[in-house]
Amino acid sequence: MNVKVIVRGKAKGAVLCAQKPVNFLGGIDKKTGLVRDEKHDLFGKFIGNKILVFPNGVGSSVGAYTIYSLKYNQSAPLAIVCLKADITTASGCAISDIPLVVAEKKDYESLKNGQEILVDAIEGKIL
């Protein structure tokens, strides 16, 4: 599928899909990479070393630092696929060299948990 490139890079890994938007500050533990928001559908899951798929980011502007901290603590996703890229996620990924792409709704919805994909955020493709 073709995707829009927000932050360039390439990564290969297993998909982890979130139904709800992600609030990085507060919602994710910046050291362990575990989802700590009890109301979130990924509660308790580790988001590191996966291709994280979620509709969009919400919440505090400082969430961008959480993404950077995850990278620093080796708990960051390999790449992120969004339905709508927001400023917090885009800037957090840019500074942390995490490839970020936006997929069309139909394509986005076709991504399944556990599926192995290659995010090519240079050519703008997911294979």
Place this chain on the structure above:
Amino acid sequence: MNVKVIVRGKAKGAVLCAQKPVNFLGGIDKKTGLVRDEKHDLFGKFIGNKILVFPNGVGSSVGAYTIYSLKYNQSAPLAIVCLKADITTASGCAISDIPLVVAEKKDYESLKNGQEILVDAIEGKIL
């Protein structure tokens, strides 16, 4: 008598003494040089072409412009002798080239209406 020089210059003329402090803005008509403050002891008098003697200036900071306007309208005193120089009078005289001196209390009180004096605001003397 010896006086302290605030604004340099020389002028000769007749003394006009005010008992009360002078509020240039509001108290003096900036065009005609007539004292228009009904409560002032010089009410109705023309202050131009005299050596004006008064204890100190009071009132609005814009009074300095009134002094400048008096000079512009040829209604300014030839020189001013004060007991205590204030910022409004000093700056107004400086910009308008009106010699200004401060006299000791005893000397100040010896000055009489109508007396012809020479204010030497270079050497710091009144003759």
Place this chain on the structure above:
Amino acid sequence: MELTKEEESALDGKHGETLALAYRILVAIGEATNADKLIPVEWAHLSGVNYNTIGDAGEEFLSHLSKDAKFRIKTTVNPMGFDSDNVSKFHLDEEFVTKQQSIRNSYVKMGATPSFSCIPYEIFELPKNGTQVSFAESNAAIYANSISALKTNKESAFSALASALTGKSPHSDLRDEENRKPNLTIRMKTEPADEITYGLLGYFAGKEAGSSVAISGTKGLDRRSCKSLCAGMGTSGSCGMFTLGEEEGEKIDFDYKEMARVKDELNTSESGDIITLGSPQLGLEEISDLVAKLKGRSFRKQCMIFCPRAIQGQIRNLGYDKELTRAGGEILYDCCTCLTPLVDKENIDAVVTNSVKGAYYLKTSNGVDVNLKSLHQIVEEETK
């Protein structure tokens, strides 16, 4: 997004590492928001100052960045973790204090004004109407767009930082006049119109709205209620501005049922061990009003009052500090309710506050319960 030749070469690293990084951020958010170009901004207000939120990763990043980076425009900063004058009183661990000081020093070294305030719109003079700024603090971004007649997107910590380093931001979303008109109206159908109601309304509207929303049916909305509205709105979603009065398009009612639903989510206790006032920080107007309300009364429990340091001199000269101390209050500068390390769940089960934003972060970040009460209620019920 189109870049000028100059911008391209900065992105390619021809003007150094720092600018290359800043332009990478600008390009990413430009792509994310479908911007057509970069435009100049005159003022950046940064979040990411509290060690509690940015951690070791953030502290090291800023320390490294400040070795050669310099801010190109007026840059002000959000609250940090404690009041510099009262560090020892709060038994903060030494590492926290050292790391927080390092963060402070890095920002100052790069040229930031050490304002440590989430109400820049109250303590700094406002540029002329329509000026583009980059505000990362959400309540400040919404207030700037809605009340101060400035233009900003709801920036992230890094996007505002990139603006500070370059003097630029992508031209998109609320920076473009065409996108500022709301297509959803929230109709307020509730009383009483105190700061809690407006905070809850903001929280509700923030969840429902896109980037801009209209609010109609407001009653007695004054500047201080607006602060609550902005703070609530900034907490729950991505909405970056509101207008007053009904607009064309979809309408949603904020009625008693909705208000109760939001309040139930945030009001998790019927009482509290301490009181916190702030989030956003209190300005001189609120302090003045608080002093008047406290005449002859004193707090039954510890009450922290969070203010920007910019008003410390005035608070002292007006004698307000003496009055608040007499009443058992404690003024804290440089920090705020929101994300403060001074409220610790080891010692405190629940907090009384009049801030909807504060309630959200006290629960989610500090892990303590919250009892939401208006300032009027706090003075009635929590003082003697």
Place this chain on the structure above:
Amino acid sequence: MELTKEEESALDGKHGETLALAYRILVAIGEATNADKLIPVEWAHLSGVNYNTIGDAGEEFLSHLSKDAKFRIKTTVNPMGFDSDNVSKFHLDEEFVTKQQSIRNSYVKMGATPSFSCIPYEIFELPKNGTQVSFAESNAAIYANSISALKTNKESAFSALASALTGKSPHSDLRDEENRKPNLTIRMKTEPADEITYGLLGYFAGKEAGSSVAISGTKGLDRRSCKSLCAGMGTSGSCGMFTLGEEEGEKIDFDYKEMARVKDELNTSESGDIITLGSPQLGLEEISDLVAKLKGRSFRKQCMIFCPRAIQGQIRNLGYDKELTRAGGEILYDCCTCLTPLVDKENIDAVVTNSVKGAYYLKTSNGVDVNLKSLHQIVEEETK
């Protein structure tokens, strides 16, 4: 007063006419106040902006000066004669309008911020505590020294102008920490503590005091009462600051007799044809309070409300302008009660105002009588 070599050569005209003039002024006020040297100042606030007060002489002087002069520090300016947006409404003569615009242009050309406000301490961010500034507007100088933790003498229009041109001022009087301690205390013995009482107290204290005065026994003194106090004090004498609480040295009581004496001097009518609010101009806090007080009421007569333009955007976005217009009020920016050409004795016999400073200038400069009433009274008695 000692000058550096650099300052000597500027005084001698080696850096041009303008600087020579500016240094002549600084030397004169330095001699007048027994200064030891010149020191740097960071901000000048100028009076002498209203054509009504500076006339043709002032207009020509500024026009000539602005041909090559440039301000070296942040420079803000006092109100002018009218609201630029509403010139035509007031039947001002053409010469007034032209000359006023010329004055405005001269100041802006030299680098002033076109603030046209007598409350710079409310609309601009404050430099850090202890910073030396040069404020010519008397209420602003007193407020800066007493509340804002800044240092200034009570400057004249030209001394502040000289500071703007050189970035300097003589080190004397209130600029020297040693001279700031008051040796006279005014003991307040009166009620009610409304803005009229504080204005009259200020007027009384200004007449009695030297350059600094202590005020004791204040009741419910808040920031807004302080504005009245500063404005009253600046009107009557040369006092440039106050502190709160009793000091050693002479004590004088401000009792009912003294209050009545001052009020009789300024309150010259039992009613008025129009109402003016301002002098000092109203800030957002007062506008917010006025809007709340006017809920469901409207003025029985014309009411002019004077504000700084800096808050126009916020007033509009908060919907305050609509509310005030509904109540029959008229917001005017850029100008103020004090020395306004908009109140003309040909058409108006007496004015209702809550400003003691306004009362003084309305009587002495505009030649109209004044009925002093607190804002509370005005809303009670002059609205329906």
